[in-house]
Amino acid sequence: MTDTTSDGPMLAADGTPLKKSLARALRLQKMRALMLIAPLLIFVLVSFIIPIVSMLMRSVENDIVVETLPLTVAELQSWDADSGELPDEPVYAAFVGDMVVAIDAKRHTRLGTRLNYEQTGMSSLFRKSGRKIKRMDPAADAPFKDKLIDVDKKWGDVETWRVIKTHSPRVTNGYFLNAVDMRRTPEGAQSQPEDKRILVKLFVRTLIMSLIITGSCILLGYPVAWILANLPMRTANILMILVLLPFWTSLLVRTSAWKVMLQQQGVINEFLVWLGMVADDSRLVMINNQTGTIIAMTHILLPFMILPMYSVMQTIQPTYLRAAKSMGATNWTAFWRVYFPLSIPGIGAGSILVFILAIGYYITPEIVGGTKGVFISNRIAYHISSSLNWGLAAALGTILLVVVLILYWAYDKIVGIDNVKLG
Amino acid sequence: MKFTKLTALAVTTALVAPAAIAQEMTIVSWGGAYTKSQKNAYHDPYSAKSGVTIINDDSSAEAVAKLRAMNEAGNVTWDVVDVVAADAIRLCDEGLAMEIDPDTMLAPAPDGTSAADDFGDLLVSDCFIPQIVYSTTFGYRTDLVGDTAPTSVCAVFDTDAYPGKRSLEKRPINNMEWALICDGVAKDDVYDVLATPEGQDKALAKLDTIKDDVIWWSAGADTPQLLADGEIVMGSTYNGRLFSVIEEQKQPVAMLWDAQVFDLDGWIIPAGLSDERKKQALDYIMFATDTQRLADQAKWISYGPARASSAPLVGKHAELGIDMAPHMPTDPNNAQNTFLYNYEFWADYRDDIDGKFQAWLAK
Structure with a gap:
């Protein structure tokens, strides 16, 4: 009877405040409940949520260009895509340097496939050029501008470099634009030609x-x-x-x-x-x-x-x-x-x-x-x-x-x- | 107690499983009659010789996407995969297939010709080991074409002479070429014309003339079924499918070999296998793609062996007992007017032309 009349907090049998003791018991119970559903929770997280999120992330991810051609992308920053003129020798030299590394890791054809979604012909351009650039030496064979244009005349086409520059950011809206029948260009988003809208x-x-x-x-x-x-x-x-x-x-x-x-x-x-x-x-x-x-x-x-x-x-x-x-x-x-x-x-x-x-x-x-x-x-x-x-x-x-x-x-x-x- | 027993069971299974892998191989193919022909010609003799159990997985239709997903997950469970050449090129480009050296990894012909020469031009990719030559061609109902059976592929576009539905594959490849040829473009110029937007419009305009009469298929079994039901008067499909409609099911159907498009099907070995599994896969490939084995497959299905040295060894069908040579797409009588799938062209133009083609279809 003394407990009810005292002013202090209610105590449990072991002397801890009842509120605290109750909270602990509840927490334990919650933990146990959580442990029971943990397998399901982890399963849903690992097999459902993470894959879906990572799949959705692909719609904006575009690491491949900058990771395959890091030097080229850096050099292209200073090139004006609207000038109508080809980039200068440093871009070509950087490109050969990047390609030699990429060919060694067999990554250049993947980049070709990626860019082919945007510009027809990129796939074979990278595959064919790869075979020839493999034999070049980035240190000794400079200058490269004319050599590359010899390898394939598309390297002398401003459009090729515009495509690489346009699609070089790590995060792109290009896929979303494509998904609504538009495309990413150096001049911003544009509609697809009418015969490709679907x-x-x-x-x-x-x-x-x-x-x-x-x-x-x-x-x-x-x-x-x-x-x-x-x-x-x-x-x-x-x-x-x-x-x-x-x-x-x-x-x-x-x-x-x-x-x-x-x-x-x-x-x-x-x-x-x-x-x-x-x-x-x-x-x-x-x-x-x-x-x-x-x-x-x-x-x-x-x-x-x-x-x-x-x-x-x-x-x-x-x-x-x-x-x-x-x-x-x-x-x-x-x-x-x-x-x-x-x-x-x-x-x-x-x-x-x-x-x-x-x-x-x-x-x-x-x-x-x-x-x-x-x-x-x-x-x-x-x-x-x-x-x-x-x-x-x-x-x-x-x-x-x-x-x-x-x-x-x-x-x-x-x-x-x-x-x-x-x- | 139950719990511990289950755990013990799970642990033992997990421990035992990896050890068993060396004795097992997963081979991916197309299923149906095709896998059966491979089982008879390659898998069974190989298992008898090496003691390896072969597990068949009928996933070739989605092989490219699945391999990419497996590769990204770092867990490739397939050992050898059967794909068409165009897919092999893409897998090779994506770094998902292993490069093959024909001189050291493939068996030479019995007369000593190197494998590279024996396969010749059919080695269209560094990662691809050709197995068969098949063709996409037309079959027609003999009872629905009237008195004059079609002899030219352009009969497909002639709805006056041959009224009725025809079936074409729901993709631009092959259809665009046939349309241009029947629009008067010379065979040698087809891809030059098709590379231009005007040429693509020209091909679509030609296809537009029969658009209302076409049933578009996406599975190889569609055309044979449509022919057997009398739903169409003629349709394109793989020549092996037509063979079974004509010879095995005895339907009133005949082959139109004109302008057949040769394509290749063969093996790739996925990149990233452990050394032990790679060795096993290469051992299988060495065995299964030698001259005799390729000729053996033609006993079970009417596709031409990819080695030049196998052609003379092609005999009779193992169950029907008929001569297989006249049913091969490569037989001189059948191959008077053919062209080979242009892999390079379609690798570049596929995305672009497919976009236009699908937009045209939806119009």
Whole structure:
């Protein structure tokens, strides 16, 4: 009883203040909890966040020019790219010095590949010049200006040096400019020539088509989810398997199956011709275009829409509808004013899932999209695996990520993210 | 107790695994019939001879990107990789493939000709060991072309004589060349013309005349499937794929060898292997690219061996029992009008022309 009446801090059994002792116990508990999730945390950090950040960093990284040609880049600082005149001998001498080192480390061809993204012909210029410069001696063979122009006349072209100078900074906006159909030039950012503009168009197309796919998933998924939620458990479970079965089938198999269905000699066209609804010489074109992509992707993404809708609808009490009807609502009013608003969280969750998955899809558009139905992800895949222009791919990926985040933010403002339920 | 047992198991596995590597090799290739032909002609005899287990990885389509990622991570898990020549050149440029000295690392021909001479011009990169010559060419449906079967590649652009869809690869390479040839450019001038913006526009304008009739493919299996379904009247693909449609599946399809584009496929050894694995990989390469082995592969798939000395040894198909020589792209009857993929040109112009081509496709 003395403890409660004294003015000093409350003490624990061992004499330390209770507050401190409690804090220590809690800290220990938190530490233990942290230790328990540490493997997961480290795993996510190492296998997910760090790689993504380092990949995104590539969109601005441009160390390769200055690291391969350090002396040349330094010498080029004093050269006026707009003068229309070739750089002087020190630049050429520095270049040969840099190249001899780079050839030894086999780095010059990598630089050629990098610069070839900006100026056609750089790849072979560096590869061919490398073979000849290898035999030069930076100390004894000066002067180099005429020799280099002899090696390849492109070294006597102002444009070659302008490209090297323009793309020499360690941090570049060049990839981002390329990603929005522009390019970096000594005079600043400029639009790509009209016959090479494609990426902005693809971004817009990706967004519009993903929205259409999300919309068709809602239209098709809502009735299915409603039936599933309102049938007796036994029947619902059997129907559920029908929803999940395609989900377990390989993506490629499902996409290829659509090819067989939709092509001009395919199942649907054959059937329509047999019925006489379509003439044999004017069969419907349903694949290798946007229609094909929308149909196939709607089918593939449908389970992601149905499942959250279903789990939300299951929680809606049937008594609400009965109550509405007992108070005189028609079937439609009862649905529209009572049931539908309650099911919106499911639609919201499904839409986010489907839209975000759709925006990054590339296998299905590649197979059934033809030319008009491909997405921006197809170009990202091309630059990652085929052209090896990872900088541009990273810039495209970053833009896509930012667009998704903006849409997510807008969604939160309009619908409210608290309003999303997965069940 | 359970925990310690698991840990002990994990530790032992980790300790045992590296020791096993010396007896195993990971060889990367294209999968399907092609890997099967390599298994029969190279892997099985090599395993029997050396006791090395060969693990097949069907990743060649993404080999360049994957090798670059492995190299940056400092953990190259592949020992020998099968790539097309254009990819080999890029891997070599990027410093991702090891340079090969044909005189010391490859076997000479049986008559003593050096490997460098035996492969000849096909050694298109310092890192590349050619294996086969394949061609990209056209196949057509014999029942859909009417009475006059096409004999020239320009039939592809003639929608009046040969109505119906045709399939072309969804990339500029080869298509631009064919378009120019059929637009009246002489074969020898094709790349000079294609190097100019006007020439590129000319090629795209020619392709524009059939744009509505083209199905664009990106996987080698697309054209054979489209032909078999009667979805297209003619289409480009690799000659080996057409061989299996014609001879193995007996579809009403025939080859149009005119203006076929020769391309090469072969091995590279990744840069940065440990000495032990490098030695192993080189031992495999020495064995698998000798004259007899290259000729053996042609028993299983209709691609021409890359060595001059292998050609006379090409025999019959191991399962179908038909003569393989007439199905080789290099057979004199088939090779009357051909051209070789211009690696140098496309290494320079690929990014530029591909940009234009894709923009044109999307229009």
